[in-house]
Amino acid sequence: MRKIFVTVLLLGFSQLVMAQHIFTAVIKDADTKEPLAGATALLAGTGKGARANEQGVVSIAGLSSGKYAVIFRFLGYQEKTDSIVLPQQEHVLTFFLERKGEEIEEVVISSTRSNRSIKDIPTRVEFIGGEELEEKGNMKPGDIRMMLNESTGIQTQQVSATSANSSIRIQGLDGRYTQILKDGFPLYAGFSGGLGLLQTPPLDMKQVEVIKGSSSTLYGGGAIAGLVNLISKVPVAERELRFQLNGTSAAGLDVNGYYGQRFEKAGITVLASRNSNRAYDPSGTGFTAIPEFERYVFNPKLFLYFGSGSKLNVGVSYMTEHRTGGDIEYIQGRGNAIHSYFEKNNSQRISVQLAFDHQFNENNSLTVRNAISTFNRKISVPDYIFDGKQWSSYTEGTYSRRQKNMDWVMGLNVYTDHFREIPGDSVPKRNYNQSTLGAFVQNSWKAIGWMQIETGLRGDYITDYGFALLPRLSALFKISPKVSSRLGGGLGYKTPTIFTEETERIQYRGVLPVKADVNKLERSYGVNVDVNYRSSFFDDKVTFSVNQLFFYTRITNPLLMKGTSGNLYRLENAAGFISTKGWETNVKIGYGDFRLYTGYTFTDAQLNENGTRRENPLTARHRLNNVLMYEKDAKWKVGLEAYYYSKQMLNDGSSGKQYWICGFMAEKLWKRFSLYVNFENLLDTRQTRFDTIYTGTITHPVFRDIYAPLDGFVVNGGVKLKL
Numbered sequence: 216m217r218k219i220f221v222t223v224l225l226l227g228f229s230q231l232v233m234a235q236h237i238f239t240a241v242i243k244d245a246d247t248k249e250p251l252a253g254a255t256a257l258l259a260g261t262g263k264g265a266r267a268n269e270q271g272v273v274s275i276a277g278l279s280s281g282k283y284a285v286i287f288r289f290l291g292y293q294e295k296t297d298s299i300v301l302p303q304q305e306h307v308l309t310f311f312l313e314r315k316g317e318e319i320e321e322v323v324i325s326s327t328r329s330n331r332s333i334k335d336i337p338t339r340v341e342f343i344g345g346e347e348l349e350e351k352g353n354m355k356p357g358d359i360r361m362m363l364n365e366s367t368g369i370q371t372q373q374v375s376a377t378s379a380n381s382s383i384r385i386q387g388l389d390g391r392y393t394q395i396l397k398d399g400f401p402l403y404a405g406f407s408g409g410l411g412l413l414q415t416p417p418l419d420m421k422q423v424e425v426i427k428g429s430s431s432t433l434y435g436g437g438a439i440a441g442l443v444n445l446i447s448k449v450p451v452a453e454r455e456l457r458f459q460l461n462g463t464s465a466a467g468l469d470v471n472g473y474y475g476q477r478f479e480k481a482g483i484t485v486l487a488s489r490n491s492n493r494a495y496d497p498s499g500t501g502f503t504a505i506p507e508f509e510r511y512v513f514n515p516k517l518f519l520y521f522g523s524g525s526k527l528n529v530g531v532s533y534m535t536e537h538r539t540g541g542d543i544e545y546i547q548g549r550g551n552a553i554h555s556y557f558e559k560n561n562s563q564r565i566s567v568q569l570a571f572d573h574q575f576n577e578n579n580s581l582t583v584r585n586a587i588s589t590f591n592r593k594i595s596v597p598d599y600i601f602d603g604k605q606w607s608s609y610t611e612g613t614y615s616r617r618q619k620n621m622d623w624v625m626g627l628n629v630y631t632d633h634f635r636e637i638p639g640d641s642v643p644k645r646n647y648n649q650s651t652l653g654a655f656v657q658n659s660w661k662a663i664g665w666m667q668i669e670t671g672l673r674g675d676y677i678t679d680y681g682f683a684l685l686p687r688l689s690a691l692f693k694i695s696p697k698v699s700s701r702l703g704g705g706l707g708y709k710t711p712t713i714f715t716e717e718t719e720r721i722q723y724r725g726v727l728p729v730k731a732d733v734n735k736l737e738r739s740y741g742v743n744v745d746v747n748y749r750s751s752f753f754d755d756k757v758t759f760s761v762n763q764l765f766f767y768t769r770i771t772n773p774l775l776m777k778g779t780s781g782n783l784y785r786l787e788n789a790a791g792f793i794s795t796k797g798w799e800t801n802v803k804i805g806y807g808d809f810r811l812y813t814g815y816t817f818t819d820a821q822l823n824e825n826g827t828r829r830e831n832p833l834t835a836r837h838r839l840n841n842v843l844m845y846e847k848d849a850k851w852k853v854g855l856e857a858y859y860y861s862k863q864m865l866n867d868g869s870s871g872k873q874y875w876i877c878g879f880m881a882e883k884l885w886k887r888f889s890l891y892v893n894f895e896n897l898l899d900t901r902q903t904r905f906d907t908i909y910t911g912t913i914t915h916p917v918f919r920d921i922y923a924p925l926d927g928f929v930v931n932g933g934v935k936l937k938l
Contacts, residue, residue, distance in 0.1 A: 236301040238275045242267050242287055244696065245311040246332070249664055251696050254289035254312065259296075272307075287312060289696075290751045291758070325399065326424040326444040327669070328433065328613070328624045329659050337659070337669040337689035339701045339745055339764070341366065343423040350844075350854065351417065353880060353891045354931070356461045356469040357490035357510070358413045359423075363443065365858070367799045367814035367840055368427055368764075372833055374719045376908050376918040376925070377540030377558045378506055381413065382716055385427055385440040386766055387795040387820030387834040389716050392709060392739075394430070394438035397445045400568060400586040401434045405632055405714050406605040407564065407590035414534050414564070416512060418459060418471045419486040421448040428766055429741035431707035432671040432687035435630055435653050439707040439739040439770060449528075450475040450482030450518055461933035465505055465926055466493035469933070482518035494539070494546040497927045498903035501554070501913050504925035506540030524574035534564040541596075542913065553914050558722070559595040564588065578617040582626075585610045594722045601723045602637040603645075622659040629653075634712075642783070645713050645728040650678045667691040671705070679731035683708045683738070697750050704742035709774075711737065713786060717776040717866075720918070725783045726776070734774070735788055741768035758805040767796040773822070793831060795820040808847050814840040830864040833922055837861035852882040852891075863922045871922040874900045892932035899928040 242254040250271025257264035258275060261283070267273040280301050287295045292312040299308065322333040324340050333342055343351075343362065355361035360381055364371035370384040382390025395403040395411060403411040423445055430438035448455070454476040461469040468491050475484040488511070495505040516530035539546055541557035566588035573581045587608045594601040613626035630651040636644045655673040662668055671687040687705030694700060711734040718726045745764040751757060772788040779785050797818040804811045816838040820831035839859040846852050856878040863871040877898050882891035902908055902923035909916040 235276070236278045236280060236303075238278055238283070238285075238299060238301060238303070239306070240273055240285075240308040240310055241271045242273060242289070243271055243309060243311050244292075245313045247335070247693075248311075249693065249696070251289050251292070251312060253696075254287060254292075257286045257288070259284040259286055285310075290755060291697075291749065322422075324424055325446065326396070326426060326433070326442065328615075328657060329622055329669070331622075331659070335667065335691070337667050337691040337701060338426060338703055339428075339689070339743065341425040341427070343425070345421065348417055348420055348423065350852065350880065352459070353461075353882060353933075354878075354893050354895060356418070356459055356471055356933070357416055357467075357488070359415050359417050359445070360413070362417060362423065363425075365840060365842070365856070366425065367801055367816045367838070368766075368818075369425070370835065370838070372716065373921040373925070374716050375540070375558065376921050377503055378538055378560050379413065379504075379540065379925075380560075380719060382408075382719075383443065384834070385425075386768065386797065387818040387831055388440035388768065388770070388793070391715050392437070392440035392770070394434060394442040395445070396434065396442060398447050398568065398570075399434070399444065399584070400609050401437065401630070402566060402586055402588045402607055402609060404437055405607070405712050406592065406603060406634055407588065407607065408714070414510060414512070414536060414562075415445065416469075416471055416486070416488045416490065418457065418473045418488065419447050419475075419484065419514065420445055422446045427764075428703065428743045428768060429687075429705045429707040429739055431683075432655065432657075432673045432685045432705050435628065435651060435673070435675055436677070436683065436708045436710055436736075439709055439737070439741070440768065447516070448473070448475055448484060450477035450484055452477050456938040458936040458938075459933060461931055463492075463929055463931040465495040465497075465929045467491065467495075467505070467931070477518065477520075480520050482520070484516045484518075486512065486514040488512045494543050495926065496543045498901060498925070500903050500908065501542055501544065502556075502908070502916070503540040503543055503546065504901075504903075504927070506538050506558075507546055508536060508538035510534065510536035510538075525572065527571045528569070530568045532564070532566045532568070534562075536560070536562050538562075555914055556597060556916055557595070560592065561595075562590070562592040564590045580615045582613045582615070583611070584613075596722055596724075599722065599724050600639040602639060604635050604637075606633045607631060620661040623656070624658075625656040627652075627654050632712075640724075642725060643728055645723070645726070647712065647729065648678070649710060649712075651710075652676045665693045675708075677710055677736070680710060680736050683736060698746070698748050700744070700746045702742075702744045704740070707739040707741070709737040709739075709770075711735070711774050711786065711788075715774065715776065715786070718784070718786070721784070725781075727779075727783055727785045729786055734786065735772060737770055737772055737774055737788070739768060739770040741766070743767070756806065758803075760803045762799075762801045764799040764801075766798070767794070769794045775824070789822075789824045791822070791824040791826070793820070793822050795831070795834075808845055810842075810844045810846070812840070812842040812844075814838075816840075832864050832866045833920055835860040835863050850884055852880070852884065854878075854880040856880075860923070865920045865922065867919060871902075871920070872905050874905075874923050876900050876924065887938065888934060888936045890932070890934055892930070895929045895931065896924060896927055900924055901927040 252269045254267045256273045265273045351362040360371045374380045383393045427441040430442045457473045459471040471488040491509040494507040514532040518528045538560040542554045544554035568586040570584045590605045608631045611628040616623045632649045653675040657671040659669045669689040673685040675683045685706045689703035692700045743766040747762045749760040770793040773793045775789045800815045802813045820834045841857040843855045858876045879894045909918045911917045
């Protein structure tokens with residue numbers, strides 16, 4: 216009896232021991248490999264589960280031997296089911312979850328030179344991708360103004376009432392403080408930057424990257440307010456052939472085409488476009504809200520791929536445009552002694568770009584790039600002509616080294632900018648020759664799992680203006696899977712030229728030349744910090760994210776235009792500074808097929824000159840952006856927009872009016888083509904409805920600042936083909 220009792224007791228104890236297995240695992244993000252605190256693991260059919268701790272570790276005890284199905288869940292991530300066998304062969308198992316929706320597709324950023332995924336870059340970069348570019352391209356197929364103006368903190372400022380020339384203002388600073396790049400080449404500065412926004416069709420763009428705040432350390436001077444890098448498409452194995460035909464109620468016509476394809480050892484892309492508009496005046500003031508213009512753009516690129524880990528691309532870009540604004544009676548051939556005002560802009564741009572990349576091995580690479588550009592522009596108004604030609608070049612050699620937790624980028628670059636004027640009046644010629652030799656080094660360091668640091672140092676020597684040392688620091692803090700923060704700051708500078716928003720408004724008439732022995736570099740420092748929160752609710756049916764950015768930039772010795780005797784103007788470095796500070800709030804909510812974007816910008820831009828402070832002109836202190844999009848299974852796209860601009864201080868001391876702009880867009884998509892219609896500015900908001908645009912007479916007008924739209928309500932629509 217005793218033996219039977221002992222045997223039964225031992226059998227029961229062994230069964231108890233067999234049941235006491237523990238399932239232990241670590242749950243991590245598939246991309247970042249970071250633990251997902253709060254993720255859950257559920258053993259199917261058992262009712263047993265557990266939640267991961269701060270290290271992503273989850274444990275479930277009291278399990279018998281056998282095979283189980285485990286369901287892993289975490290907000291914002293795809294649910295995953297896997298099988299396990301107990302007892303475990305490994306002490307701790309690791310499982311990876313992938314993010315839902317847009318986060319699954321990796322977005323690689325090149326503007327910071329590190330070529331990393333956007334979520335792992337310490338520098339704050341705003342990304343405009345293919346789908347959003349498509350939507351903005353429906354609204355303005357001929358240029359990129361709409362694409363940039365609808366971002367928080369960015370304002371596209373119209374400089375000329377009659378030619379519609381515009382510049383980019385970031386966080387309240389004049390357009391000359393924004394550096395525009397095309398595929399990393401900073402060739403849209405000085406004279407050639409005057410009409411750049413209006414002469415760049417977006418059909419061949421892969422993405423747009425925007426860095427706000429001082430960024431001169433990356434590509435040299437000029438990026439005090441920030442930089443905008445326009446990234447072109449590259450050929451892929453599948454042929455891409457696109458055409459877009461667009462017409463507007465304001466008598467505009469756009470015909471754009473793009474072709475790209477990669478073969479075994481070579482590839483090619485070609486962009487060709489024709490954009491035109493007849494003179495348009497909806498206000499009855501007698502002056503064009505949209506000038507008459509005709510523009511042609513042709514941009515072919517050849518890509519060669521070598522078996523040694525090397526590749527080469529060579530591209531040529533050609534643009535020619537004739538643009539005439541002013542008195543609509545004169546433009547339409549009914550001019551007389553009274554109706555005689557005009558502004559003609561004839562321009563031509565030719566550039567050649569070359570880029571060579573060689574991969575020594577998995578961790579070491581070399582890039583050599585060169586671009587040469589010429590830009591001719593002739594501005595004609597009654598009794599005055601400004602005619603000039605700019606030659607510019609950019610050459611760069613960069614060596615990159617990747618290590619386990621650290622990347623290095625170092626290089627040299629030479630930038631040249633030469634301007635020659637054909638004299639048209641008695642003012643001394645505004646010719647100049649500027650050359651800049653720069654050296655830079657950048658380090659990206661993954662210090663620990665939750666912190667990454669990016670540092671940079673650039674030294675530029677500018678002929679006639681001396682040396683500029685530009686340090687930069689950025690840091691990324693991954694506080695939790697839902698919360699992250701970025702902190703960044705650096706120094707910047709801008710080389711003085713006669714090409715500013717103020718001088719563009721008067722067609723450079725009477726502007727005296729800049730002199731190196733009198734003028735000096737504008738210098739700046741800036742800092743920004745943001746916090747980003749992302750989550751989902753109601754079983755992941757609602758996605759939510761918010762980004763809060765704070766910024767501050769200060770420019771010392773700003774270059775300002777001053778009147779002198781004889782109706783002449785001189786650009787002088789003011790004894791003082793320009794400061795801009797504020798914040799941007801961006802909220803994104805997704806529910807099913809709906810997406811809601813809301814953005815608010817507060818900008819306090821001040822000019823302090825000789826101890827006197829005044830508001831920096833043409834800066835809306837309050838801006839509100841609202842976009843609601845509905846997209847159904849790549850069959851329909853419908854969008855509503857509403858933008859608010861508060862009052863702006865004008866250069867004449869008066870204050871502009873506040874206003875709203877609203878719009879509606881719809882697109883029906885099929886496999887190979889789509890039809891779209893866009894109702895822009897539904898409220899017909901126009902400065903000519905609530906304010907004046909000029910003083911004087913129609914024969915001799917003196918134009919005021921343009922702070923609101925002039926073209927009003929415009930309908931455009933068209934067809935897009937994908938063959």
